[in-house]
Amino acid sequence: MKEMTYRDALRLGLQESMQSDPTIVILGEEVGRYGGAYGVTKGLLQEFGEDWVRDTPISEEILVGAAVGAAMTGLRPVAELMYVDFLTLAMDQLVNQAAKIRYMFGGQISVPMMLRSQGGTGRSAAAQHSQSLEAWVMHTPGLHLAMPADATDAYVLIKHALTLADPVVFLEHKGLYAQSFPFNPESAPPWGKAKISRSGNDCSIICYSRMVQRSLEAATQLAELGVQVDVVDLRTLHPLDMETVTKSVRKTGRALVVTEDCLTAGVSAELSARITEENFEYLEEPVLRMAGEDIPIPVSPALEAASVPTNESIKQSILKLMRKK
Amino acid sequence: MISENSRHLYLQLLRVRTFEDRVGELFLQGGSAGTMLHLSIGEEAPAVGVAEAMQPKDSFTTHHRGHGIFLARGADPKRMLAEIAGKEAGYCRGKGGSMHIADRKLGHLGANAIVGGGIPHVVGAGLSYQLLKVPAVSIAFFGDGAMQQGNLYESMNLAALWKLPVLFVCINNQYGMGTRLDQASASLEFVKRAESFGLIGKEVSGLDVEEVKEAATEILEMAREGKPAFMKIDCYRFHGHARKDKSPYRDQNEEEEGRKKDPIKFQADRLMEQGVSISEMDIWHKKVADEMDEALNFALETQEPTLNSMFEDVYAPNLTHPESVGSRIDRALYSEILDGDYR
Ligand SMILES: Cc1ncc(C[n+]2csc(CCOP(=O)(O)OP(=O)(O)O)c2C)c(N)n1
Ligand SMILES: [Mg+2]
Numbered sequence: 257m258k259e260m261t262y263r264d265a266l267r268l269g270l271q272e273s274m275q276s277d278p279t280i281v282i283l284g285e286e287v288g289r290y291g292g293a294y295g296v297t298k299g300l301l302q303e304f305g306e307d308w309v310r311d312t313p314i315s316e317e318i319l320v321g322a323a324v325g326a327a328m329t330g331l332r333p334v335a336e337l338m339y340v341d342f343l344t345l346a347m348d349q350l351v352n353q354a355a356k357i358r359y360m361f362g363g364q365i366s367v368p369m370m371l372r373s374q375g376g377t378g379r380s381a382a383a384q385h386s387q388s389l390e391a392w393v394m395h396t397p398g399l400h401l402a403m404p405a406d407a408t409d410a411y412v413l414i415k416h417a418l419t420l421a422d423p424v425v426f427l428e429h430k431g432l433y434a435q436s437f438p439f440n441p442e443s444a445p446p447w448g449k450a451k452i453s454r455s456g457n458d459c460s461i462i463c464y465s466r467m468v469q470r471s472l473e474a475a476t477q478l479a480e481l482g483v484q485v486d487v488v489d490l491r492t493l494h495p496l497d498m499e500t501v502t503k504s505v506r507k508t509g510r511a512l513v514v515t516e517d518c519l520t521a522g523v524s525a526e527l528s529a530r531i532t533e534e535n536f537e538y539l540e541e542p543v544l545r546m547a548g549e550d551i552p553i554p555v556s557p558a559l560e561a562a563s564v565p566t567n568e569s570i571k572q573s574i575l576k577l578m579r580k581k
Numbered sequence: 582m583i584s585e586n587s588r589h590l591y592l593q594l595l596r597v598r599t600f601e602d603r604v605g606e607l608f609l610q611g612g613s614a615g616t617m618l619h620l621s622i623g624e625e626a627p628a629v630g631v632a633e634a635m636q637p638k639d640s641f642t643t644h645h646r647g648h649g650i651f652l653a654r655g656a657d658p659k660r661m662l663a664e665i666a667g668k669e670a671g672y673c674r675g676k677g678g679s680m681h682i683a684d685r686k687l688g689h690l691g692a693n694a695i696v697g698g699g700i701p702h703v704v705g706a707g708l709s710y711q712l713l714k715v716p717a718v719s720i721a722f723f724g725d726g727a728m729q730q731g732n733l734y735e736s737m738n739l740a741a742l743w744k745l746p747v748l749f750v751c752i753n754n755q756y757g758m759g760t761r762l763d764q765a766s767a768s769l770e771f772v773k774r775a776e777s778f779g780l781i782g783k784e785v786s787g788l789d790v791e792e793v794k795e796a797a798t799e800i801l802e803m804a805r806e807g808k809p810a811f812m813k814i815d816c817y818r819f820h821g822h823a824r825k826d827k828s829p830y831r832d833q834n835e836e837e838e839g840r841k842k843d844p845i846k847f848q849a850d851r852l853m854e855q856g857v858s859i860s861e862m863d864i865w866h867k868k869v870a871d872e873m874d875e876a877l878n879f880a881l882e883t884q885e886p887t888l889n890s891m892f893e894d895v896y897a898p899n900l901t902h903p904e905s906v907g908s909r910i911d912r913a914l915y916s917e918i919l920d921g922d923y924r
Contacts (some may be wrong), residue, residue: 277906281712307712313742318735321701322708328690329709330913331638348732351701352695360681361691362673363894368909399894421897421904565790 260439262432265407266296269414270334274304277332280418282309284336284372285321293338294433303459303577311545320371324354324423332418340375340389340427347392354423355398356569362562366421376466376516377560380430383552386560388465390515393425394526400424401493405453405468407437408444416447429466437469448495454474456484459510459577462501462527464490467514467565474570483578493523501527502534509540510577519547542567546573583855590633590790590850594625597649598845599869600658603877604648604665604679608824612881614667614678616824617694621649623819624658626844627752630793631720631812634801637715638914640688640706642699644724645680646752647692656685657871662880669886670879676886676894685912689905690719697723697730700749704736707745711807715914718804720748727756729765734778740809741779747809748801752787754818755839759830775811787816788842791851813824817842 260268274280282288282297282304288311290299312319316337322361323333337343343350350371357367377386381523393401396540402417402424404410410428417424445451453468454475468489477484490497505511511531515524528543546565553558575581601620607613621628628649635641635654643650652658656672664671665679674683680694690706693699699721707718727733728751740747752770755762764768772782781803785796793814800810817839821828828836849862904912 263827264660279713279906281708281911310743313735313738315735315739317732318701318704318739321732321736322705322739325690325702325705326708327705328702329706329719330713330715330910331705332909333705348698353693353698355732357691358675358897359894360673361683361685362671362676364673364683364685365690366897366909368911400896421899422655422908464730 257438257440259436260407261434261436262407262410262428263294263296263434265411265439266414266428267298267300269411270297271300271303273415273418274300274302274308277418279330280308280332280334281326282334283312283323285312285314285319285338287311287336287517292336294297294430296433297336304349312478316342317349318347320346321353323369323371324349324357324367327367327423328357328365332368334370334418335370337371337373339385340373341384341387343373343389343392350399350425351396355533358422367423368421370424370426371429374428374430376429376431377452377553377564380555380557380560382555388555390427390493391443391517394523398422399494400529401427402491403427403465403493404491405432405450405465405489406437408441411439412441412444413447413491420528422536427465430465441507445491448492448497450488450490450500453489454485454487456486456508457507458484459512459574460486460488461514461570461574462488462490462510462531464493465516467475467516470567471514471570472566473567474574477567477571478574481540483574483580485503485574498530498534501531505531505535506538509538511539512546512570512573512577513543514546514565514570516548518550519545520550522547541577544577546570582853583857587791587848587852587855588792588857589791590629591852592869593629593633593653594790594845594848595651595866595869596872597625597628598622599873600661600876601648602866603662603873606823606877607662607666607880610881612666614675617724618665618824619646619822620820620824621646623843624752624754624787624816624838625649626790626793627750627787627814627816630790631750631797633794634797636717638688638715638802639720640690640703640717641720641722642690642702643692643722644699644727645692645694646724647682647722647731648679650722651682651684651687651689651692654689656684656687656689657831658876659879662876663883666880667886668883669890670883674890674894690889692916693908697727697732699723700727700733700736703747704740704745707740707747707809708743710746711743713910713914716805718746718801720750722750722752725751725753725755725762726765727751728771737775737778737780737811744807745809746804746807748804749780749811751811751813753813753815756818756822758822758826759828771813772811781808781810783810784813784815787814788844788847790844790848814846844877883891
């Protein structure tokens, strides 16, 4: 099967979307001449011209705010925030404006924009360049939220997201860009559907973004110990496909939620509460969570690596869930 | 000779003031949704003057004190008051209210309750017009308070950098809520600030609606050609910040002096000089009062939203069938302008 890097798959998705929708305009810091801080938009300026791939000043609020206004008036902007950590500077435009405009205005005005960014640990980028802030986005009604775990999903999700009528936050993982994955868009489930990345009957892992990879690796090791894990990759956090999650949990009776964002009031809290509420009669054990530690991300590679779930810690949690430890 | 323009502008000023009066009435009768009602009494000339200078395809955003601008732009006072009452027949189905009123068809991209929140949107709209080759301008209305908000300066810089068809209009009523402008801003040289970004700057008094309209017409034409601009219009907030505020922090003499600069009286005097009789004026006043009374009754009587509507409009209903690019643009621009070869 064909292989592709996560970065190239994103670029291909953007490029094909721009070819078929001439209203897509990319706005962001260093997206044009520099080619994007992580190289995702490299070459797009040359193909589409500087009107449509626009380097902006280092002004996050207007970068997102202009995208909101442009989306209201006919364009489909893709605003790139170099790091999701910089969302703090654009939070009003995302949360009070983009997310609420359709509702506040009684359904009259759409905001078909995308906010692309990347987060997560893995590069010793320290506390202001390594966070996983998806819970803030998921906490805001009116936004879609996609978090692809591999190249195929990077491609199919970005393409679909660029046809939606409402604002989409598209969060990539900095640790995945350079990795190669099998590339098979035909195999991908539709938008809003989770995928079973590995099938097993003993317990379920519910995860997304880079934690899918770690969960799969843990599952491979667990198989050697005789534990068969169902790995559910959520792909989008809004829409949230509880149907697939529930099906898996009812099959296995045990669920571990794995997220990179920090534990307290994080996505893992929401997911485990929902799994519990919706599968009250079906759970053999309480739902467990593995999440980032409740600390700012430290720069030390050793500390950074230990601050988020690892293959080993995921494996240990599953053993606990299976009462094998 | 009686000028038709003078008469029309006077009627518009009067409609705005009478409308705001009925908003107060709606509140007193217990019919308003909440008390966060920011009246533009005393600020009619900036609203009417600029709105009357706009072209049909132009768009705008306003601050929380935006009733007058929207009404002058052509809004239906019935649907406005119904929205302020939180009713289904309002412009936003009773979900936005006074501070979030909007109307796609009139190019109203929304009133905003975040001070400065709507300013970046006109920069984005300006980008749409530039890239889609639409001969329109997008206008941000905001108060003097937003002159101290950072996003204004990000917006000014980008509009100037990209030469977007954008106009920034500061309606300077001298106060934030209770904080006087000179207690909030180290410098009052707002036009200079704008000019330092490369914008065209203009300062006018908000007393004479005809002067405002003339200045706005001129500056809008420059903006339309890709020379973004800033206008500061000085006026005085006649009453409290919101419906319940009695402005105890303001000096009485100051208030009396401020209220003497009344744009409606100013325009009435002009019309009298042109030869309009008192009895003629009375007829106009009666007509406007009737229009706004009818709107008030409508707002009070029209039905509440159904509870189910609470869950509607969070997301577009038809996610599985994305709209075609062409129809999306048509809808967004409420017009037929595009020739399709903009890239
Ligand atoms: C970001 C933000 N900060 C504070 C407020 C609270 N607030 C509402 S109106 C207002 C004063 C605004 O003054 P100005 O911009 O001059 O407008 P005016 O009310 O005078 O028309 C304040 C502080 C708010 N709504 N939004
Ligand atoms: Mg003010």
